[in-house]
Amino acid sequence: MSDRLFDSVLAAGPVAEHLGDRAWVQAMLDFEGALARASAEAGLIPGEAADAIETQCDAAHYDVAAIGAQAVGIGNPAGPLVRALTARVTPEAAGYVHLGATSQDVIDTATMLVTAHALSALDGDLRACAEQLARLAETHTGTVMAGRSLLQQAPPVTFGLTAAGWLDGLLAASDRLEQLRRERLAVQLGGAVGTLAALGDDGLTILSGVARRLGLAEPVTPWHTERSRITEIAGALGQTCAAVAKIARDITLLAQTEVGEVWEQGPPGTGGSSTMPHKRNPVAAVLASGSASQAPGLVANLLTAAIHEHQRAAGAWHAEWRPYLELLRTTGSAVHWLRTSLERLRVEPDRMRVNLDLTGGLLLAENVAIELVSASSGDLGRQQAGAVVTACCRAALAGGGELADILAADPQIAKYLSRARIDELLTPDRYTGSAAEFVERALATWKGRSQ
Template identity: 75%
Template sequence: MSDGLFDAVLAAGPVAGQVSDRAWVQAMLDFEGALALASADAGVIPTAAAEEIARQCRADDYGIAEIGSRAVDIGNPAGPLVRALTTRVTPQAAAYVHLGATSQDVSDTAAMLVTARSFDALRTELRSAAALLAGLAEEHAYTVMPGRSLLQQAPPVTFGLTAAGWLSGITAAQSRLNAIRRDRLAVQFGGAVGTLAALGDNGIRVLSGIAQRLELTEPVLPWHTERSRIAEAATALGQTCGAVAKIARDITLLAQTEIGEVVELGPAGTGGSSTMPHKRNPVAAVLAAGSAGPAPGLVAALLGASAHEHQRAAGAWHAEWRPLSELLRTTGSAVHWLVISLERLRVDPERMRSNLERTGGLLLAENVAIELVSASQGAVGRQTAGDAVAACCRAALADCGELVELLADDPLIGQYLERRRLAELLDPAGYLGSADEFIRRTLDDWKAQS
């Protein structure tokens, strides 16, 4: 990670180190080393030359800034890096550096390695987030809170169900990233136009050897202008950021002063304000949301670069480098801050119950209407029941009395439901449906994928 002004905030976590300039150069050198060793295994070049080339493939031995400045000569950094590598090896080995490869083979394989290594770091962080969410779902399976629809209170849920919903999004993101890491991050090796003609009959053997050494998938054929691998990685990262942003948004809303159902309790000095000493900002959730924010635009940039002409494109693969790095970095930062937010999160069940009681039972109006239809054995239709209960709700909102009394005094409702039963129907804990079963199913799904 660089030392930029915003990096500690928007490039936090271990993924940032996997997309640094040094990491990219090392990934390109890893390709060159694997190419040489695989070529030796296939009998294309001498083993001694391959070993000499591999020994010189350490990024710390190269001037990264100089390589970057020389990239303008041919339009990519692979060329100057290959030249620098060639000058470092013995004259006997120099003739075999980069044999059969083209610059795009180097940069594309480096992109896959950078992505794979970022995915590995990202998956570790996602596992931490998922474990924390699973703990919240189990601990608060019966902690009743208001459900919210269009930002208004709705029938009750549990905080455990809320956390299970968060967990479901993270589990889905994990599953997608795992599948792409396993099946779709492939080595690129096709030579000038994807035929490996320079290697004669040895091209496939060398390709297989590179894939094995780099622990990347071996593609069916070179994918110089078939960019679905980049697109799939991009959309999976966008999906991950979406899952993080949803959780972060919920946490910031639940932590509002007027709601106060959760709070982040971080180390001293966190969550404060430059002007308002009283503030307890959920700063980690805020930074998770802020990090995730650029993802849709970066995904769009990568999808927009997918149209590559003929066998090798003019500019389209170049257009992928920066948004791919930024998307990996920002996704890693978003997940990192989410883990911190969840570690700091404290739930206030009493405040949740208090917020439920603010409406005097209005949230349970649906329960009363359904019971009225049942108690009347269908004599009162669903629409009629709903209208009768809605009239009582309007009266309660107009301060004409408590809802339970208004319902009991209504001629139609009171005919079928006693006050005691109405009070039971207005108890939030009695109207949770299959919430506990949904939590269990979500936890089972998470455990099956862990």
């Protein structure tokens, strides 16, 4: 099965552009160049040697496929890349290539650099999603719709509150990714067993120099076998996919034919079916959901792979590579497709009103029960009032008439509530509680982050 056949669907968006083989090779070369320059600044190697090494740290000079094929020799691609780099520099500089470092230093640092670029691209799509959600929340602050509990109609909410809840979850995930990008993307430089003994007294100076040149954090200790950075990033990517999947799932449910409260208006040729001409599928939301659903297994793989032996793992490090790459890719795809879905989304307030009225006021039964307790000054307790209203609801469901008529005819209810008051209590617009205030709070949070 060719990856390219499915990449446009499951590896879509700008993040994937930063995850190709050449991007990884360039990131490894960036480490080698920074190591050489920091070593020269510390006086460990000649400046001319650093110049010669940096000049050759361009991925365009190297056969990426050949490096990958040769990786089986030592079990990773850093070794053949270092050999190729050494062969390209001047004879005087050759002995200074990769000085004091180990293969894991190269690949772990490259992982952090690639992650930084990927998260930057991801942030652009996340911000666009947040902007769309904020627009929906503000526009539909007062658009009343049926709430759903266990996929059944429940008391009313607003579509603005629904969008605000989506926004809140996405902002939480975005904040976590930004925190990790600022604080936890660290250079790896420890040498053979994490002591930097090969660099003598200059080890910490060179470590600081490499971190500074690459724009990465300087770790307290080498993290060859302490993999919390990887698991934290994995968890944050998983959290992001969960936030995306929740929104995408809600959109697909609201777009069902029987519900019809939202739909995607894509360009011609999108949303159709190979066999059913009438279909209007929310295809972008479907692809967001499909991409995001891959994340939990990948996160689990990375948590399992985090158990590394002593100073260098025997297989666990290698087990990280593919799931980590795939997790970055699938998260990027999920967020890209969510952005596409939100940009295409059309909201149908009239349909929401129709669905609100489907049950003839049954979804406002809670409001009647609460008011009954208050109006009776406690003569009817919460459970007793609930039982009375429940009996009326069951009568309405059984075909005994309109709920308002049944409630008004019940002697226990009529003793405390007039028919006019019952009609007020069964009006959806009057029972949205603090929905508008919650929307305002979510929008204020978003505005604070977007400035």
